[in-house]
Amino acid sequence: MSPIDQLAARVPRRLRGEAWQCFALGLLAAVALPPFYLLPVLWFVVPALLTRLARAGGWRRAAWLGWCFGFGFNLLGLFWVTEPMLIMASNFWWAVPFAAPALAFATAFYMILPALAVFAVPQRNQAGRLAAVLLFAGALVLSNLAQEFLFTGFPWNYWGADWTFAGRLGLAMIQPAAIGGIFLLTLLTALAAGLPLLGRRGWAASAVLLALWAGFGFARTSAGPAPLTRYTVALLQPDFAVPGSFTQPALQARWRRDLALTREALDKAGKGPNIVVWPETASPALLQTDAAARAAIAAVAGNTPVLAGSFRLAADGSMRNSLVAVEGKGPAVAWYDKWKLVPFGEYTPAWIPLKVTPGGGFTPGPGPRTLHVPGIPSVGPLICYESIFPGIITDPKDRPAWLLNISDNAWFGDTTGPYQDFATTRLRAVEEGLPIVVDTNSGISAVIGPHGRVAGTLGLDRAGILIGKLPVALPVTPFGRFSVTMSGILGFYTMVLGVVCLIVSITLM
Known part of the structure; x- marks a missing residue:
């Protein structure tokens, strides 16, 4: 028996x-x-x-x-x-x-x-x-x-x-x-x-x-860890409370916290070509259209690229959950709209007769996309939930040099959810042969090499900054090629x- x-x-x-x-x-x-x-x-x-x-x-x-x-x-x-x-x-x-x-x-x-x-x-x-x-x-x-x-x-x-x-x-x-x-x-x-x-x-x-x-x-x-590029990535983990207050004083305090962490990150990173990352929806301003907000970032970051989670109002009037790339005082240089939205949390599936998503929900973007931001390697953005989908996270016609996953796992507290999410996201690096940078509001944030080797982490329920060098990508893997x-x-x-x-x-x- x-x-x-x-x-x-x-x-x-x-x-x-x-x-x-x-x-x-x-x-x-x-x-x-x-x-x-x-x-x-x-x-x-x-x-x-x-x-x-x-x-x-x-x-x-x-x-x-x-x-x-x-x-x-x-x-x-x-x-x-x-x-x-x-x-x-x-x-x-x-x-x-x-x-x-x-x-x-x-x-x-x-x-x-x-x-x-x-x-x-x-x-x-x-x-x-x-x-x-x-x-x-x-x-x-x-x-x-x-x-x-x-x-x-x-x-x-x-x-x-x-x-x-x-x-x-x-x-x-x-x-x-x-x-x-x-x-x-x-x-x-x-x-x-x-x-x-x-x-x-x-x-x-x-x-x-x-x-x-x-x-x-x-x-x-x-052979050990993958070689490193000359690019330094600074990840902000502000640990904002969720759902948070949407009063004007609360939003202003959040904005000042973003800028203060950005200044601190650049001071810690020192000289060199840096990249600053803000987590999902970290910006209370609509960065694509808010020139004053971009000027405030430029006053702190100068011409250092800042890749920030932000809401975005599209030309058709729909609201998007986005990543916006800001570089200096000018217009946003690139943006990416999340296309794999969370059912019932961010949108209501078409096969559900009742619209149950608060506020009507978001509109999905067109699909995986590689952003070409001046001065940094091409990047494949992923927002939160998108990182759990193997084989469909990159543009097959425009392979990026690295992946960036911004998220807000504070909604799931100190449960098994954030750990499972991190484990699954780590596998995307191995599958694609690409380094992946994970920046979350409350952890786990990390820099992960293309073999899945974790180079540095910032754990759950902590506010802080994680700084690391961006690893070099591997040649395309069999899974990356055939999905x-x-x-x-x-x-x-x-x-x-x-x-x-x-x-x-x-x-x-």
Whole structure:
């Protein structure tokens, strides 16, 4: 009897049903996510899940068990979404009990495809069990791809993020993302954790897979940190309270704080070509159209480029959540409008009949864009939520020299949310082979090299300034070139290999 089965035998009889067991297995799987990183649990959870799916007795039952697993997994993995409701409890108190369960309810459906793939395989011999592992891993990747694009997309709680822990081993284990993105990390995780289903030989095969995986990562990072450019980046982390006051005195105080931190950042950075970054919506002024605000920045920064989060009023009268580049007293030299808006927070999806977003929401920008700001390397901006979308964050026709993610994670407090967001954003650097600079209002701010190596951070709930040299980009990676197509191919052919094993299994029966 496996350790999981022994534990299940101690549970009260009314909770021993396999639906409850799969729900509990999902909860256990979630503790492998950042910031817990209790990865060994997966080597017991995945075989236990595959065993229960194999004896489901019918495809509807298998789909139900898969959903129960997904619900438990996402319920614990997404509990942080209630934090904004708690911050604004006077208006949204009614949503607190429903936010995380409702989102977990929806995302749990993405576990049905892997569950059905496993159920379709009779696990009566070693070939059948291997087929189940392969089909589960491949289907999980394809399901993750669907999760990125369907219903506006929400690519969160992917198993590949489980390997973003600190240290040389963690750095090595995330390197396959350069080939197949976070999806390949998920595929390898599901394979390695599922192989113990085959018994002792499976445990040995899992160990070999992990050794080869780590070896590839250590070889790819053996040269050490990427070389540095001559550009110094200064990141402002003001730690403004949210939602904050919108009275004139409060906005003026916020503006003075922005300018004071900018002056302090330039003093600390010293001489040289510097770049100053303000986080998402840091500016209370509309920088694109407010000449007086740009002049105030120029009085502090001179001709040093300032890349600032700001609202922007477009020519059609729509409001945008933007990054505006200011350089000297003249007009804004460039801007970028966020195009992946947060559903219900920043806009209401078209398929929802009622407009529930406060103030009517924002209008999305046209898509990924590379900004060419005079005097600094070309930059690919990302605003908050956009950094969680692998493979679609850069302009494929105009590859930037670095990525910049500005955000405001103060809405999620000191929960798992900011840590998970940082882990996922870090993987974008590995996938694209590009350094990424992360500047948030309340942390975690960081400078990250193109291998995912963190060069410097400023932690949660701290006000301050982070200064670092901008690393040099790597040549375009396979994932950077082929995007999610590469991930889809890997997932599909893993399933094909699973079908081959299934045919062998049937032949041997």
